[in-house]
Amino acid sequence: MSALFRPMARPDLERLAPFDTELSDHDRPDALSVPWSRPAPEPTRSKRWSARWISVATIIVVLAAWALTAALGIVSPVFLPSPAAVAAKFVSVATEGFVDSTLLEHLGVSLARVFAALIASLIVGVPVGIAIGMSTVGRGIFDPLLEFLRPIPPLAYLPLIIIWFGIGEPSKVLVIAIAMLAPIALSTAAGVKGVNRERINAARSLGATRRQVLAHVVLPSALPSILTGLRIALGAGWTTLVAAELIAATQGLGFMIQSAAQFLVTDVVIMGIFVIAGVAFLLEFVIRRIEAVLVPWAGRD
Amino acid sequence: MPTLSLNQVTIRYDGEPRPAIGSTSLTLDTGDFVVLTGRSGCGKTSLLNVAAGFITPSSGTAGIDGRSITTPGADRAVVFQNDALFPWLSARDNVSFALRMRGVPKAERDRRADELLERVRLPKAGGKAVWELSGGMRQRVGLARALAADPDFLLMDEPLGALDALTRERMQTLLLDIWAGANVGVLMVTHGIEEALLLGTRVAVMAPDPGRIVRVIETGFGRRYVAGEPVRSIKADKDFIAGRAELADAIFDGEPA
Numbered sequence A: 001m002s003a004l005f006r007p008m009a010r011p012d013l014e015r016l017a018p019f020d021t022e023l024s025d026h027d028r029p030d031a032l033s034v035p036w037s038r039p040a041p042e043p044t045r046s047k048r049w050s051a052r053w054i055s056v057a058t059i060i061v062v063l064a065a066w067a068l069t070a071a072l073g074i075v076s077p078v079f080l081p082s083p084a085a086v087a088a089k090f091v092s093v094a095t096e097g098f099v100d101s102t103l104l105e106h107l108g109v110s111l112a113r114v115f116a117a118l119i120a121s122l123i124v125g126v127p128v129g130i131a132i133g134m135s136t137v138g139r140g141i142f143d144p145l146l147e148f149l150r151p152i153p154p155l156a157y158l159p160l161i162i163i164w165f166g167i168g169e170p171s172k173v174l175v176i177a178i179a180m181l182a183p184i185a186l187s188t189a190a191g192v193k194g195v196n197r198e199r200i201n202a203a204r205s206l207g208a209t210r211r212q213v214l215a216h217v218v219l220p221s222a223l224p225s226i227l228t229g230l231r232i233a234l235g236a237g238w239t240t241l242v243a244a245e246l247i248a249a250t251q252g253l254g255f256m257i258q259s260a261a262q263f264l265v266t267d268v269v270i271m272g273i274f275v276i277a278g279v280a281f282l283l284e285f286v287i288r289r290i291e292a293v294l295v296p297w298a299g300r301d
Numbered sequence B: 001m002p003t004l005s006l007n008q009v010t011i012r013y014d015g016e017p018r019p020a021i022g023s024t025s026l027t028l029d030t031g032d033f034v035v036l037t038g039r040s041g042c043g044k045t046s047l048l049n050v051a052a053g054f055i056t057p058s059s060g061t062a063g064i065d066g067r068s069i070t071t072p073g074a075d076r077a078v079v080f081q082n083d084a085l086f087p088w089l090s091a092r093d094n095v096s097f098a099l100r101m102r103g104v105p106k107a108e109r110d111r112r113a114d115e116l117l118e119r120v121r122l123p124k125a126g127g128k129a130v131w132e133l134s135g136g137m138r139q140r141v142g143l144a145r146a147l148a149a150d151p152d153f154l155l156m157d158e159p160l161g162a163l164d165a166l167t168r169e170r171m172q173t174l175l176l177d178i179w180a181g182a183n184v185g186v187l188m189v190t191h192g193i194e195e196a197l198l199l200g201t202r203v204a205v206m207a208p209d210p211g212r213i214v215r216v217i218e219t220g221f222g223r224r225y226v227a228g229e230p231v232r233s234i235k236a237d238k239d240f241i242a243g244r245a246e247l248a249d250a251i252f253d254g255e256p257a
Ligand SMILES: Nc1ncnc2c1ncn2[C@@H]1O[C@H](COP(=O)(O)OP(=O)(O)OP(=O)(O)O)[C@@H](O)[C@H]1O
Pocket: B013, B014, B016, B020, B039, B040, B041, B042, B043, B044, B045, B046, B047, B211
């Protein structure tokens, strides 16, 4: 009898309240499937800070464990040089260089390869994405090709590219570009498919030709999605860098790591890994800035 | 003075057993303000979409002075319920979109857009981004954008449907002012009984299954507003009150109370 009169609303309220405040970066909708996705509403300050402090603490603990292991000589410096040694190597490679190039030169060459690949895959991927998004024929042609290409690891098609195109610079760029193609084409297609039908109708009834609709409505609508694809592609391309620089390179971060590994110069290997990670982080940051400037409307309508 | 006419139009959507619109005719002249009203799902949007050229009728004809309507065109500008503005363009660039499509130089476009923004009483909104505008402001930008095409006909699908009651009343008189000042024939869909009566020169009531026009009521209240009579006094008129009851009856005719 008394159970009937127990208030029912409270447990629900209690379950909802904390859920609302716990949205972190990880709860953002998948950028590929939701092209208009934007950061979730700002989480409350206290939660945000506690997560950040835990991250900082984690990094400190890992670094300390690393330093301690190295200092106690538990592992030989050949296998695990100390953080200080890696930092010193950073300075020396930055100033004096390693295998005939300074760190900046290695970095420059790698960035040039990744950006050349990015431009190539944009030139191919955006039209392909538009074709997939706008026409059944386009989807019929390109969907299976991309689905075939997408899951193949770069190291698997690397030998074929060497056989076909040799060991020159184009092969390196091509390896990276292939890795970038699918994300760019697929997010472009998602963006094009997601274009608001009424906006197209509005443009048509304002006198826009089909070509003008494409240029003035479809492409701007798809731009947030294309930029998301670009960001994912840069990540994928950067990940492929080391594989690409397996091909008879004489400069580049991937090449630097591999030659260091051959001579067991472990501090350069570790330093190179940190540089690659750092640059990836910076690229991501820059693209997000560009998104904020270029598509400020995304997620607001 | 072009005339838009729908002649015995039927519309069948794929996979639907019954036609959405069954043999319906409607004409719209320059200077007309035709209001389409009726219960939800009776085919108002479908009929307007035929006039706009967004869909082609399954049978019957849609045309302007004998030329058949096959595609959307700038002679029939459309205002949408949820504005359908382009968020990547400023309010001003939204308004001047039709001019840009025609290759009008930027300076001329901007001048014209600012003129139109003034006409919809948004003189300062030109540089604003779409998401910085309120619902009522967005709808007015949408209206100015349609007017910029210098259309013969203005087709509006529940243009005030998403607005609050107060904004809605102010927008109604704005629509009448615009209609009086422009040489256009207006076709507007609305659920509002008072709105239909106040704005329309003709109110066409539709009923479903299949969608068709069951009643046409000629009204003159909009013209009285344009001639200077305040809305308040129009709405207090016994003709208006009787018209309201008559229209409500027509809309809900055959519907169990
Ligand atoms: N694209 C479509 N495919 C299939 N059926 C549709 C489509 N559009 C509309 N219909 C059907 O046609 C009928 C009329 O729809 P329509 O949208 O024209 O009505 P409406 O009078 O505008 O309704 P509302 O007042 O709710 O906007 C409805 O039964 C609807 O389900």
